[in-house]
Amino acid sequence: MGIHMPWPSPDLAERLRSAGLRPTRPRLALARLLFDAGHRHVTVEELHKEAIAAAIPVSLATIYNSLHQFTAAGLLREVVIAPGRLYFDTNVDEHHHFVWESTGMLQDIPEKEIAVLGIPAPPIGTEISHVEVTIRLRPLD
Amino acid sequence: MGIHMPWPSPDLAERLRSAGLRPTRPRLALARLLFDAGHRHVTVEELHKEAIAAAIPVSLATIYNSLHQFTAAGLLREVVIAPGRLYFDTNVDEHHHFVWESTGMLQDIPEKEIAVLGIPAPPIGTEISHVEVTIRLRPLD
Protein backbone atom coordinates (compact mmCIF):
# COMPACT_ATOMS: atom_id res chain seq x y z
CA MET A 1 0.00 0.00 0.00
CA GLY A 2 1.24 3.43 -0.76
CA ILE A 3 3.34 2.36 -3.68
CA HIS A 4 2.00 2.86 -7.18
CA MET A 5 3.19 0.95 -10.17
CA PRO A 6 4.23 3.20 -13.01
CA TRP A 7 2.85 2.39 -16.41
CA PRO A 8 2.63 -0.14 -17.99
CA SER A 9 -0.21 -0.84 -15.61
CA PRO A 10 -0.83 -4.16 -13.97
CA ASP A 11 -3.61 -6.18 -15.49
CA LEU A 12 -6.69 -4.06 -15.13
CA ALA A 13 -9.12 -6.93 -15.34
CA GLU A 14 -7.36 -8.55 -12.42
CA ARG A 15 -7.35 -5.30 -10.52
CA LEU A 16 -11.09 -4.97 -10.93
CA ARG A 17 -11.67 -8.58 -10.04
CA SER A 18 -9.73 -8.33 -6.81
CA ALA A 19 -11.77 -5.26 -5.95
CA GLY A 20 -14.87 -7.41 -6.28
CA LEU A 21 -15.96 -5.91 -9.59
CA ARG A 22 -16.59 -7.89 -12.71
CA PRO A 23 -14.33 -6.67 -15.49
CA THR A 24 -17.10 -5.74 -17.89
CA ARG A 25 -16.39 -3.89 -21.08
CA PRO A 26 -17.54 -0.47 -19.81
CA ARG A 27 -15.65 -0.83 -16.56
CA LEU A 28 -12.47 -1.95 -18.28
CA ALA A 29 -12.66 0.91 -20.72
CA LEU A 30 -13.14 3.43 -17.92
CA ALA A 31 -10.38 1.85 -15.86
CA ARG A 32 -8.05 2.22 -18.82
CA LEU A 33 -8.87 5.90 -19.13
CA LEU A 34 -8.44 6.41 -15.40
CA PHE A 35 -5.47 4.30 -14.49
CA ASP A 36 -3.33 3.95 -17.60
CA ALA A 37 -1.99 7.48 -17.62
CA GLY A 38 -0.57 8.29 -14.22
CA HIS A 39 -2.51 10.09 -11.54
CA ARG A 40 -5.56 12.00 -12.63
CA HIS A 41 -8.35 14.15 -11.28
CA VAL A 42 -11.49 13.66 -13.33
CA THR A 43 -15.06 14.84 -13.09
CA VAL A 44 -18.01 12.74 -14.14
CA GLU A 45 -18.66 14.98 -17.10
CA GLU A 46 -15.04 14.92 -18.28
CA LEU A 47 -14.81 11.17 -18.10
CA HIS A 48 -18.04 10.81 -20.00
CA LYS A 49 -16.79 13.08 -22.78
CA GLU A 50 -13.50 11.21 -22.91
CA ALA A 51 -15.25 7.89 -23.15
CA ILE A 52 -17.46 9.06 -25.96
CA ALA A 53 -14.48 10.60 -27.73
CA ALA A 54 -12.68 7.27 -27.40
CA ALA A 55 -15.62 5.54 -29.08
CA ILE A 56 -16.70 3.89 -25.86
CA PRO A 57 -20.43 4.53 -25.77
CA VAL A 58 -21.06 4.37 -22.00
CA SER A 59 -24.07 6.08 -20.57
CA LEU A 60 -23.78 8.79 -17.95
CA ALA A 61 -25.49 6.52 -15.46
CA THR A 62 -22.78 3.95 -15.92
CA ILE A 63 -20.11 6.56 -15.38
CA TYR A 64 -21.74 7.50 -12.09
CA ASN A 65 -22.13 3.91 -11.05
CA SER A 66 -18.62 2.91 -12.00
CA LEU A 67 -16.96 5.88 -10.33
CA HIS A 68 -18.85 5.20 -7.12
CA GLN A 69 -18.07 1.50 -7.26
CA PHE A 70 -14.40 2.24 -7.88
CA THR A 71 -14.44 4.65 -4.96
CA ALA A 72 -16.11 2.16 -2.65
CA ALA A 73 -13.53 -0.40 -3.72
CA GLY A 74 -10.69 1.93 -2.81
CA LEU A 75 -9.49 2.47 -6.37
CA LEU A 76 -10.48 6.14 -6.35
CA ARG A 77 -10.94 8.88 -3.81
CA GLU A 78 -13.46 11.71 -3.97
CA VAL A 79 -12.22 15.26 -3.63
CA VAL A 80 -14.74 18.07 -3.30
CA ILE A 81 -13.26 21.49 -3.67
CA ALA A 82 -16.39 23.61 -3.89
CA PRO A 83 -20.13 23.08 -4.04
CA GLY A 84 -20.76 21.21 -7.24
CA ARG A 85 -17.07 20.61 -8.02
CA LEU A 86 -16.41 16.98 -7.36
CA TYR A 87 -13.31 15.24 -8.60
CA PHE A 88 -12.37 11.60 -8.54
CA ASP A 89 -8.71 11.25 -7.74
CA THR A 90 -6.77 8.21 -8.91
CA ASN A 91 -4.21 8.87 -6.18
CA VAL A 92 -5.63 7.10 -3.15
CA ASP A 93 -2.55 7.51 -1.00
CA GLU A 94 -2.28 10.22 1.61
CA HIS A 95 -1.42 13.48 -0.15
CA HIS A 96 -2.38 17.13 -0.36
CA HIS A 97 -3.73 19.57 -2.91
CA PHE A 98 -3.30 22.93 -4.48
CA VAL A 99 -6.67 24.28 -5.59
CA TRP A 100 -6.99 27.13 -8.05
CA GLU A 101 -9.98 29.05 -6.75
CA SER A 102 -10.47 30.79 -10.07
CA THR A 103 -10.75 27.70 -12.23
CA GLY A 104 -11.36 24.83 -9.86
CA MET A 105 -8.20 23.15 -11.06
CA LEU A 106 -6.48 20.72 -8.74
CA GLN A 107 -2.84 19.68 -8.35
CA ASP A 108 -1.36 17.05 -6.09
CA ILE A 109 1.24 17.79 -3.46
CA PRO A 110 3.10 14.68 -2.31
CA GLU A 111 2.49 13.73 1.28
CA LYS A 112 6.17 13.94 2.12
CA GLU A 113 6.54 17.59 1.21
CA ILE A 114 4.32 18.84 3.98
CA ALA A 115 4.44 18.23 7.71
CA VAL A 116 1.40 18.88 9.85
CA LEU A 117 2.40 19.44 13.47
CA GLY A 118 0.21 19.76 16.52
CA ILE A 119 -2.66 17.61 15.31
CA PRO A 120 -5.00 17.46 18.30
CA ALA A 121 -5.96 14.13 19.77
CA PRO A 122 -9.04 12.79 18.01
CA PRO A 123 -12.27 13.32 19.96
CA ILE A 124 -13.30 10.42 22.20
CA GLY A 125 -14.77 7.53 20.29
CA THR A 126 -13.03 8.43 17.05
CA GLU A 127 -9.76 7.85 15.33
CA ILE A 128 -8.13 9.81 12.56
CA SER A 129 -8.97 8.48 9.16
CA HIS A 130 -6.82 10.89 7.28
CA VAL A 131 -5.36 14.36 7.27
CA GLU A 132 -5.47 16.54 4.20
CA VAL A 133 -4.03 19.93 3.58
CA THR A 134 -5.74 22.09 0.98
CA ILE A 135 -3.87 25.11 -0.26
CA ARG A 136 -6.15 27.49 -2.11
CA LEU A 137 -4.62 29.74 -4.73
CA ARG A 138 -5.75 32.96 -6.31
CA PRO A 139 -4.35 34.65 -9.38
CA LEU A 140 -1.49 36.99 -8.58
CA ASP A 141 -2.06 40.78 -9.05
CA MET B 1 -8.43 41.33 10.85
CA GLY B 2 -8.56 37.95 12.44
CA ILE B 3 -9.95 39.19 15.73
CA HIS B 4 -13.57 38.54 16.56
CA MET B 5 -15.59 40.49 19.05
CA PRO B 6 -17.14 38.24 21.63
CA TRP B 7 -20.85 38.60 22.22
CA PRO B 8 -22.66 40.88 22.81
CA SER B 9 -22.37 41.37 19.05
CA PRO B 10 -21.80 44.73 17.48
CA ASP B 11 -24.79 46.28 15.82
CA LEU B 12 -25.89 43.82 13.19
CA ALA B 13 -27.63 46.39 11.06
CA GLU B 14 -24.43 48.36 10.88
CA ARG B 15 -22.47 45.22 10.11
CA LEU B 16 -24.73 44.43 7.19
CA ARG B 17 -24.63 48.00 5.97
CA SER B 18 -20.85 48.14 5.92
CA ALA B 19 -20.91 44.89 3.97
CA GLY B 20 -23.03 46.69 1.37
CA LEU B 21 -26.24 44.89 2.31
CA ARG B 22 -29.43 46.67 3.29
CA PRO B 23 -30.46 45.55 6.75
CA THR B 24 -33.82 44.20 5.74
CA ARG B 25 -35.95 42.29 8.18
CA PRO B 26 -35.15 38.82 6.77
CA ARG B 27 -31.44 39.56 6.60
CA LEU B 28 -31.35 40.93 10.13
CA ALA B 29 -33.22 37.94 11.48
CA LEU B 30 -30.85 35.52 9.76
CA ALA B 31 -27.84 37.51 10.89
CA ARG B 32 -29.08 37.24 14.45
CA LEU B 33 -29.39 33.48 14.18
CA LEU B 34 -25.98 33.22 12.61
CA PHE B 35 -23.87 35.70 14.49
CA ASP B 36 -25.40 36.11 17.93
CA ALA B 37 -24.39 32.76 19.33
CA GLY B 38 -20.68 32.27 18.77
CA HIS B 39 -19.23 30.40 15.82
CA ARG B 40 -21.53 28.13 13.93
CA HIS B 41 -21.65 25.73 11.00
CA VAL B 42 -25.06 25.78 9.39
CA THR B 43 -26.60 24.23 6.33
CA VAL B 44 -29.24 25.93 4.24
CA GLU B 45 -31.85 23.49 5.44
CA GLU B 46 -30.97 23.88 9.12
CA LEU B 47 -31.09 27.64 8.97
CA HIS B 48 -34.40 27.53 7.22
CA LYS B 49 -35.89 25.29 9.90
CA GLU B 50 -34.47 27.50 12.63
CA ALA B 51 -35.92 30.58 11.06
CA ILE B 52 -39.35 29.02 10.74
CA ALA B 53 -39.11 27.76 14.32
CA ALA B 54 -38.23 31.27 15.43
CA ALA B 55 -41.37 32.57 13.74
CA ILE B 56 -39.37 34.23 11.00
CA PRO B 57 -41.17 33.18 7.84
CA VAL B 58 -38.36 33.49 5.30
CA SER B 59 -38.53 31.52 2.12
CA LEU B 60 -35.88 29.01 1.15
CA ALA B 61 -34.94 31.20 -1.80
CA THR B 62 -34.16 34.04 0.58
CA ILE B 63 -32.01 31.77 2.72
CA TYR B 64 -30.03 30.82 -0.34
CA ASN B 65 -29.71 34.40 -1.47
CA SER B 66 -28.77 35.73 1.94
CA LEU B 67 -26.19 33.06 2.66
CA HIS B 68 -24.53 33.70 -0.67
CA GLN B 69 -24.63 37.44 -0.17
CA PHE B 70 -23.15 37.08 3.29
CA THR B 71 -20.46 34.84 1.87
CA ALA B 72 -19.63 37.22 -0.94
CA ALA B 73 -19.45 40.01 1.64
CA GLY B 74 -16.97 38.04 3.72
CA LEU B 75 -19.29 37.47 6.67
CA LEU B 76 -19.40 33.72 6.08
CA ARG B 77 -17.21 31.10 4.53
CA GLU B 78 -18.35 28.00 2.66
CA VAL B 79 -17.04 24.62 3.78
CA VAL B 80 -17.77 21.58 1.64
CA ILE B 81 -16.95 18.34 3.31
CA ALA B 82 -18.51 15.88 0.91
CA PRO B 83 -20.64 15.96 -2.22
CA GLY B 84 -23.90 17.57 -1.20
CA ARG B 85 -22.72 18.53 2.31
CA LEU B 86 -22.22 22.26 2.30
CA TYR B 87 -21.83 24.26 5.47
CA PHE B 88 -21.68 27.98 5.99
CA ASP B 89 -19.14 28.77 8.66
CA THR B 90 -19.43 31.95 10.70
CA ASN B 91 -15.73 31.71 11.49
CA VAL B 92 -14.08 33.49 8.58
CA ASP B 93 -10.61 33.53 10.10
CA GLU B 94 -7.97 31.01 9.14
CA HIS B 95 -8.70 27.78 11.01
CA HIS B 96 -8.98 24.03 10.56
CA HIS B 97 -11.59 21.31 10.89
CA PHE B 98 -12.35 17.94 12.30
CA VAL B 99 -14.88 16.15 10.11
CA TRP B 100 -16.84 13.15 11.32
CA GLU B 101 -17.07 11.00 8.22
CA SER B 102 -19.96 9.03 9.63
CA THR B 103 -22.26 11.96 10.34
CA GLY B 104 -20.88 14.88 8.39
CA MET B 105 -20.44 16.81 11.61
CA LEU B 106 -17.85 19.55 11.70
CA GLN B 107 -15.75 21.01 14.51
CA ASP B 108 -13.33 23.91 14.43
CA ILE B 109 -9.68 23.59 15.30
CA PRO B 110 -8.06 26.94 16.09
CA GLU B 111 -5.43 28.05 13.63
CA LYS B 112 -2.78 28.29 16.33
CA GLU B 113 -2.98 24.65 17.33
CA ILE B 114 -1.65 23.33 14.09
CA ALA B 115 1.52 24.14 12.20
CA VAL B 116 1.83 23.30 8.53
CA LEU B 117 5.47 23.06 7.50
CA GLY B 118 6.94 22.73 4.07
CA ILE B 119 4.21 24.48 2.14
CA PRO B 120 5.53 24.55 -1.41
CA ALA B 121 5.92 27.85 -3.19
CA PRO B 122 2.68 28.73 -4.97
CA PRO B 123 2.74 28.01 -8.70
CA ILE B 124 3.78 30.90 -10.93
CA GLY B 125 1.07 33.50 -11.34
CA THR B 126 -0.68 32.59 -8.11
CA GLU B 127 -0.52 33.41 -4.46
CA ILE B 128 -1.80 31.45 -1.52
CA SER B 129 -5.27 32.48 -0.53
CA HIS B 130 -5.49 30.15 2.43
CA VAL B 131 -4.37 26.89 3.86
CA GLU B 132 -6.80 24.54 5.51
CA VAL B 133 -6.20 21.28 7.27
CA THR B 134 -9.05 18.81 7.31
CA ILE B 135 -8.82 15.94 9.75
CA ARG B 136 -11.31 13.23 8.93
CA LEU B 137 -12.51 11.01 11.74
CA ARG B 138 -14.08 7.61 11.80
CA PRO B 139 -15.79 5.90 14.71
CA LEU B 140 -13.40 3.93 16.88
CA ASP B 141 -13.71 0.09 16.83
Place this chain on the structure above:
DNA sequence: GTGTTTGCAAAGTGTTTGCAATTTA
Protein backbone atom coordinates in the same frame (compact mmCIF):
# COMPACT_ATOMS: atom_id res chain seq x y z
C1' DG C 1 -40.75 57.92 -5.09
C1' DT C 2 -36.95 54.99 -6.62
C1' DG C 3 -34.31 51.20 -6.49
C1' DT C 4 -33.70 46.99 -3.80
C1' DT C 5 -35.31 42.86 -1.86
C1' DT C 6 -38.63 39.20 -1.13
C1' DG C 7 -41.64 35.18 -2.00
C1' DC C 8 -43.61 32.26 -4.94
C1' DA C 9 -43.65 29.00 -8.42
C1' DA C 10 -41.39 27.54 -12.40
C1' DA C 11 -37.17 26.15 -14.53
C1' DG C 12 -32.58 24.26 -14.08
C1' DT C 13 -28.72 21.09 -12.65
C1' DG C 14 -26.63 17.24 -11.43
C1' DT C 15 -27.41 12.64 -9.56
C1' DT C 16 -30.01 8.44 -8.60
C1' DT C 17 -33.27 4.79 -9.56
C1' DG C 18 -36.44 1.13 -11.73
C1' DC C 19 -36.62 -2.06 -14.95
C1' DA C 20 -36.16 -4.63 -19.34
C1' DA C 21 -32.46 -6.03 -22.26
C1' DT C 22 -27.76 -7.45 -22.35
C1' DT C 23 -23.60 -9.38 -20.81
C1' DT C 24 -20.42 -12.14 -17.85
C1' DA C 25 -18.85 -16.29 -15.99
Place this chain on the structure above:
DNA sequence: TAAATTGCAAACACTTTGCAAACAC
Protein backbone atom coordinates in the same frame (compact mmCIF):
# COMPACT_ATOMS: atom_id res chain seq x y z
C1' DT D 1 -28.29 -20.62 -17.31
C1' DA D 2 -28.08 -17.68 -13.32
C1' DA D 3 -26.55 -13.57 -11.52
C1' DA D 4 -24.65 -9.15 -12.33
C1' DT D 5 -24.45 -5.07 -15.18
C1' DT D 6 -26.02 -1.70 -18.51
C1' DG D 7 -28.84 1.96 -20.75
C1' DC D 8 -32.69 4.47 -20.93
C1' DA D 9 -35.95 7.48 -19.18
C1' DA D 10 -38.30 8.86 -15.29
C1' DA D 11 -37.79 10.48 -10.70
C1' DC D 12 -35.21 13.22 -7.41
C1' DA D 13 -33.16 16.62 -4.51
C1' DC D 14 -31.17 20.75 -4.44
C1' DT D 15 -30.38 25.35 -6.23
C1' DT D 16 -31.35 29.26 -9.19
C1' DT D 17 -34.32 32.42 -11.66
C1' DG D 18 -38.22 35.58 -13.31
C1' DC D 19 -41.35 38.61 -11.95
C1' DA D 20 -44.99 41.01 -9.31
C1' DA D 21 -45.67 42.71 -4.69
C1' DA D 22 -43.48 44.57 -0.55
C1' DC D 23 -40.00 47.14 1.53
C1' DA D 24 -35.91 50.39 2.72
C1' DC D 25 -34.29 54.75 2.47
